[in-house]
Amino acid sequence: MTEEKAPSKGILKKFIIALVLITIVLLGFTAVNYYLKYFGPNVTDKQEYLYIHTGATYGDVLKTIQEQDIVKDTVTFNWAATNMNYARRVKPGKYRLHKGMGNRKFINMLASGTQEPVKLEFHGLRQKEQFAGFVSKKIEPDSTAIINLLDSASYVAQYGFTTDNVYAMFMPNSYQLYWNTSPDKFFKRMYANYEKFWTPERKQQAAALNLTLPQVSILASIVDAEALHDDEMPAVAGLYLNRLKKGMTLDADPTVIFALNDFTIKRVLTKYLSYNSPYNTYLHKGLPPGPIMMPSVNAVKAVLNYQKNDYLYMCAKADFSGYHAFATNVADHLVNARKFHQALNERNIKR
Secondary structure, three states: OOOOOOOOHHHHHHHHHHHHHHHHHHHHHHHHHHHHHHHOEOEOOOOOEEEEOOOOOHHHHHHHHHHOOOEOOHHHHHHHHHHOOHHHOOOOEEEEOOOOOEHHHHHHHHHHOOOOOEEEEEOOOOOHHHHHHHHHOOOOOOHHHHHHHHOOHHHHHOOOOOOOOHHHHOOOEEEEEOOOOOHHHHHHHHHHHHHHHOOHHHHHHHHHOOOOHHHHHHHHHHHHHHOOOHHHHHHHHHHHHHHHHOOOOOOOHHHHHHHHOOOOOOOOOHHHHHOOOOOOOOOOOOOOOOOOOOOOHHHHHHHHOOOOOOOOEEEEOOOOOOOEEEEOOHHHHHHHHHHHHHHHHHOOOOO
């Protein structure tokens, strides 16, 4: 019977070394694979932003990412999202995408709700519908949702407005807010800015004019529509305040244009002046029920800091400079009006 020889120590040592090397290679491969899945570049430059709507599920997000080619490899994205429990942390918003962003950084951004604010600027918009349409292009709520609140008497009453004068609440400015801001939060933000503008000093100025804050904005909207140049606004405001104090109709052409809802009109003809509308200040004394446009901050300030004058009439200057010829009496006003009408005829401006 022959005796088996035990493996030599050299062979055993080589086997152990080989086993260690294989283990290191496998661990290294696993580590590299793990690193690439989490940290490797995956976000493409196909889209600038990812929009996640309110109420969206992880399935909705994944579908958008797939359809818009937001990542190169949806399998690794899904793997990372599952391991990071993102399905329970989906937050709506507008997220800026950066080419080469890894899954981990991308998912952390989404899960933490680190979205880019939207810059919203508006001024000079004439109607609530126009305003709602403009805003809905900047934030998630559609124009119908915004209009529904503007037209809700009970909703706007909590802010001290009516559905006619609520437009006065929106002060032209530059705002930063999140894309997924709800209609209610949007209104709250606008009202906060409105309250900030109406300092105790400005409220005292309004009271001295015997006007409510919405009435100041209504008059400012007429001033803004009339005056093409800011430096003329205080004079125009002074004229209208004179007419209000005397109980005269304002006879403001822009209110007729607003009532007719035809902003292509360049010449307000006599036939237009009898159009029956509460906004027609040729027919009705006092201020109309609401603003005829979104007044600028300068127009509001012009009403509060109006020019003290004796003007009761004005007419656009015949040189089409955008300025007005003012008058304290009808006779002088008719002279100014004839000059302007003649200039219109010479330019063949019929309406």
